[in-house]
Amino acid sequence: MDYFLIITCALLLITSILSVFRRKKNLPPTIFPKIPIIGHLYLLQKPLHRTLAKLSSKHGPILLLHFGSRPVLVVNSPSVSEECFTGKNDIVFANRPRLLVAKILSSNCTGTVWAPYGDHWRNLRRISTIEIFSTQRLNELSNVRADEGRLVVRKLVSDCSSSPLVNLKSLFQEITLNIIMRMISGKRYFGGKNMEDEGIRFREMVEEALRLGGASNLGDHLLFLNWFGVNGLEKKLIALQKRRNEFFQVLIDQLREDAKVEDNNSKKNITIIELLLQLQETDPAYYTDELIKSYILNLLSAGVDTSSVTMEWAFSLLLNNEDVLNKAQNEIDNHVGQNRLLEESDMADLPYLRCIVNETLRMYPPTPFLVPHESSDDCMVGGYHIPRGTMLLVNQWAIQRDPELWSEPQSFNPERFEQIEGTKDGYRFMPFGSGRRGCPGEGLAIRMLGLTLGLLIQCFEWERASEEMVDMTEGVGLTMPKVQPLVAKCRPRRITHNLS
Numbered sequence: 001m002d003y004f005l006i007i008t009c010a011l012l013l014i015t016s017i018l019s020v021f022r023r024k025k026n027l028p029p030t031i032f033p034k035i036p037i038i039g040h041l042y043l044l045q046k047p048l049h050r051t052l053a054k055l056s057s058k059h060g061p062i063l064l065l066h067f068g069s070r071p072v073l074v075v076n077s078p079s080v081s082e083e084c085f086t087g088k089n090d091i092v093f094a095n096r097p098r099l100l101v102a103k104i105l106s107s108n109c110t111g112t113v114w115a116p117y118g119d120h121w122r123n124l125r126r127i128s129t130i131e132i133f134s135t136q137r138l139n140e141l142s143n144v145r146a147d148e149g150r151l152v153v154r155k156l157v158s159d160c161s162s163s164p165l166v167n168l169k170s171l172f173q174e175i176t177l178n179i180i181m182r183m184i185s186g187k188r189y190f191g192g193k194n195m196e197d198e199g200i201r202f203r204e205m206v207e208e209a210l211r212l213g214g215a216s217n218l219g220d221h222l223l224f225l226n227w228f229g230v231n232g233l234e235k236k237l238i239a240l241q242k243r244r245n246e247f248f249q250v251l252i253d254q255l256r257e258d259a260k261v262e263d264n265n266s267k268k269n270i271t272i273i274e275l276l277l278q279l280q281e282t283d284p285a286y287y288t289d290e291l292i293k294s295y296i297l298n299l300l301s302a303g304v305d306t307s308s309v310t311m312e313w314a315f316s317l318l319l320n321n322e323d324v325l326n327k328a329q330n331e332i333d334n335h336v337g338q339n340r341l342l343e344e345s346d347m348a349d350l351p352y353l354r355c356i357v358n359e360t361l362r363m364y365p366p367t368p369f370l371v372p373h374e375s376s377d378d379c380m381v382g383g384y385h386i387p388r389g390t391m392l393l394v395n396q397w398a399i400q401r402d403p404e405l406w407s408e409p410q411s412f413n414p415e416r417f418e419q420i421e422g423t424k425d426g427y428r429f430m431p432f433g434s435g436r437r438g439c440p441g442e443g444l445a446i447r448m449l450g451l452t453l454g455l456l457i458q459c460f461e462w463e464r465a466s467e468e469m470v471d472m473t474e475g476v477g478l479t480m481p482k483v484q485p486l487v488a489k490c491r492p493r494r495i496t497h498n499l500s
Contacts, residue, residue: 028064028073028384031055039066041221046476049368052076053398062382064390068221070097071390073381076398078405078427080382084373084392085427085435089381091117093373094436097391099220101213104237105244107290111298113371117436124295128440131275132183132299138443140269142344144182145447148175149455150341150499151191156460157496165465168315169485172308175452177206180303184296185251186271205247208240210305214477248293252277272296299441305479306366307445312486314360314453316470317412319462319488324414328353332458338495342454344447350454355414357449361431363412366479368397370433397480399428460490 034040043065045051052074056063061077075081084093094117096102102114112128115121131137152175156166174190181202182188189199217233219226226234255273270278273296280287318325335349336342347354373392378385401409405428407416420429432439439445456462464470465487473483 026383026385028062028382028386029060030064030066031059034066037068038222039068039070041067041218046216047368047474047480049395049397049480050474052393052395053401056395056398062384064384064386067391068218069223070221071387073375073386073390073392075381075392075394076402077382078399081394081399081427081430081434083381084394085433085438089379090435092375092377092379093392095374095376096437097220097372097374099372100217100234101215101237104234104241105209105213105301106298107241107294110291111294112440113298113302117376125436125440127276127279127295132272133440133443135443138447141183142447144269145179145451146341146343148179148182148188149451152452153341153455153459153496154499155191156456156490157492157499160460160490160492164489164491165487166490167485167487169308169312169482169487172311172452173203173304176304176308176311176448177203179448180300182271184272184299185255187251201247205240205244206300206304209244209301210477210479212237212240213301214479244297245293248296249289252289252292272299302439303441303444305481307448309479309481310360310364310366310445310449311452312482313364314356314449315456315462315488316472316482316486317360317363318356318457319464319470319486320472321412324356324412325457325462328356329457332454336458338493339498341495341499342451342458344451347447347450347454350450351418352414353450353454353457355417356453357446358417358420358429359412359414362400362406362417362429364474364480365396365400365431367431367433368395368480369393370396370430371437373437396430400431402428456490459493459496461493463489463491465489 031040031043035042043051043055044067052063053076055065056074056076061075062080063074063076065072065074075084083089096109096114096116098109099114102109106114109115110120112121112124115124152171156171159166178188178190189202212233215233219233252273255271256277259274259277273292276287276292276295280289280292318328331350331352332342336346342350370393373394375386375388375390375392378388380386399405403409407413427434430438432442432445470486470488471482471484475481475483
């Protein structure tokens with residue numbers, strides 16, 4: 001009993017000292033107790049966005065936690081988010097934390113997503129916004145997305161002749177991978193000929209990167225675990241990165257050889273690798289093969305799963321809300337008809353389809369916390385002092401489901417977006433982030449989502465695989481995947497009879 005009393009008194013004394021220190025430093029609210037060494041890791045359960053949303057609802061919209069020794073600022077408010085992504089704070093929070101996954105799969109944090117804020121990142125960002133994701137560039141590559149859309153429709157028509165059941169998870173992964181890989185290298189790996197073995201290898205690497213990338217790594221926060229090699233994640237990541245480097249080095253070498261016998265400057269749509277190889281000729285010391293591989297691997301990591309998972313959530317919502325599906329189909333029939341396939345240029349005349357995309361992004365943002373930021377200097381947020389080196393997690397999932405910001409936030413109601421232009425509504429709706437580190441691929445993602453969903457709605461009648469509602473349980477991972485892959489029944493509509 002004496003020992004218990006001593007321990008209790010010691011804890012109370014420590015708490016009092018820390019409380020005085022916190023008031024003096026004017027730090028944000030935190031949670032007691034913060035256990036030595038592990039900090040607040042004992043509070044965390046999966047899925048993390050739901051756990052932190054509950055903590056914020058109890059302790060306030062701005063919360064300072066410690067993941068081991070790492071200070072973490074959890075933001076659960078549009079106004080506080082705006083403070084983080086505007087003015088001087090936009091620069092302060094433009095850095096990224098150095099996490100193990102980013103260090104290995106992003107070539108020591110040299111890729112666009114994880115590179116620290118500075119000249120190198122600014123140059124990569126310039127390439128992304130001007131050369132890769134500009135409106136002109138995306139319009140030039142619209143034929144790639146249209147072609148993949150037609151091929152998916154034909155594939156489904158063929159598959160439906162033998163079985164009405166369709167694995168939509170695989171379908172969305174394949175079309176997204178094909179679109180992005182055709183942009184990167186000019187190759188498509190799924191649904192084509194003579195590419196099966198290469199396609200299988202490619203898919204396995206993509207799936208492994210998603211699995212390992214979403215794995216929790218205590219070594220990022222409890223550094224002593226790395227000293228003892230407790231976590232086998234690092235070895236798996238290194239082995240995966242080696243295979244990815246070898247795979248894309250072959251692609252780079254092939255396109256470099258092709259460029260010797262072709263005039264890429266005369267090509268209307270050169271691939272991303274070809275563009276980077278042209279830059280390599282002007283500055284070979286900077287645009288090395290390693291930089292090219294890092295860039296395209298970051299592009300794949302950032303673009304493939306986020307888009308395919310969002311498509312899967314969108315169709316799951318549509319199957320559970322037949323009135324919305326029917327309304328979208330009627331809109332397409334009225335504006336496009338049944339004599340030709342929907343095109344990207346039709347999207348301006350399909351506002352309800354765009355509302356469906358936005359409502360899906362609201363309920364199931366592809367990155368619930370956005371990509372983590374880290375403060376490069378001391379700053380003030382919400383009237384509180386934020387120390388340098390603090391990781392910032394903006395719980396966009398919680399903000400976009402806040403009942404004080406949204407009417408009936410748990411309900412799928414695309415009509416709520418009828419008065420909202422674009423993909424932002426202040427800082428309460430920003431599924432692609434904001435500020436300097438906002439996602440440069442937003443335009444491509446919206447085009448892929450709208451065209452793919454629109455074509456499937458236009459060309460097929462859809463039903464759930466059974467009378468039960470589609471399971472909407474969220475899985476574990478950076479992009480919030482579904483626990484149960486989506487399978488549905490489809491039946492071709494009249495328009496598919498005219499496909500050649």
